[in-house]
Amino acid sequence: MKLLYEGKAKQIYATDDQNQIIIHYKDDATAGNGVKKGTIENKGILNNKISALIYMYLMKHGVKTHFIKELNERDQLAYKVDILPLEVICRNVIAGSAAARYKIPEGTKIDQPIYEICWKNDDLGDPLIADNHALAFKLATKEELAYIYEETDKINKLLIEFFKTMGINLIDFKLEFGRLKDGQIVLADEISPDTCRLWDSQTNEKLDKDRFRRDLGNIEEAYHEILKRLTGK
Numbered sequence: 001m002k003l004l005y006e007g008k009a010k011q012i013y014a015t016d017d018q019n020q021i022i023i024h025y026k027d028d029a030t031a032g033n034g035v036k037k038g039t040i041e042n043k044g045i046l047n048n049k050i051s052a053l054i055y056m057y058l059m060k061h062g063v064k065t066h067f068i069k070e071l072n073e074r075d076q077l078a079y080k081v082d083i084l085p086l087e088v089i090c091r092n093v094i095a096g097s098a099a100a101r102y103k104i105p106e107g108t109k110i111d112q113p114i115y116e117i118c119w120k121n122d123d124l125g126d127p128l129i130a131d132n133h134a135l136a137f138k139l140a141t142k143e144e145l146a147y148i149y150e151e152t153d154k155i156n157k158l159l160i161e162f163f164k165t166m167g168i169n170l171i172d173f174k175l176e177f178g179r180l181k182d183g184q185i186v187l188a189d190e191i192s193p194d195t196c197r198l199w200d201s202q203t204n205e206k207l208d209k210d211r212f213r214r215d216l217g218n219i220e221e222a223y224h225e226i227l228k229r230l231t232g233k
């Protein structure tokens, strides 16, 4: 298989069909724009499974995505997209960079979600930008931005309910979107404990990548716990 792209946590391979790719999930973990590096044993296997389950749930509820199917422990088949150079962040509770930026204690509840966009630009450290920057820098069109916000709102509502049934509070998460060959925008990349903050509803225990970012230990166990709650096994 021809390697098309290697990111921090995944590799993308070509397939015989030029419109489809294979996403291979690695155990590598990075934080702080690559400053902190490590591996989380079995993370690739866990995130492949977790992300596939979340994608299937979203698609069942009408969200258009790049996902086709899980192939094996570490690989997924997906439609090839051009990823928009935007990270869309949705916050339901203040945490992480929002807690630091606005000096609001982590865990502070807010009455309505906050949607942020960041410019995917490693050299600049993925800066937070306004819609006007995205338009001026031609990162997305006005219509695409409107669609992305609408989809993110829909996905947030679906995911809040989904995780609630498993005793998990969805604190915040990051989404990426891509452009299919025909121009249609679809949800892309993974949704996993690497890209979401997931706190146990009873204890507020962190069951996500903050365990790695903040050296809290029991990282693999936390990811396992998420998979266990998703599958009921």
Ligand code: TMP
Pocket (backbone or CB within 6 Å): 087, 089, 095, 096, 097, 098, 126, 172, 173, 174, 194, 195, 196, 197
């Ligand atoms: P933040 O509080 O660090 O801005 O992160 C908000 C959410 O987005 C959190 O769930 C982690 C996720 N995220 C990513 O998945 N990738 C990233 O590069 C960043 C900055 C955040």
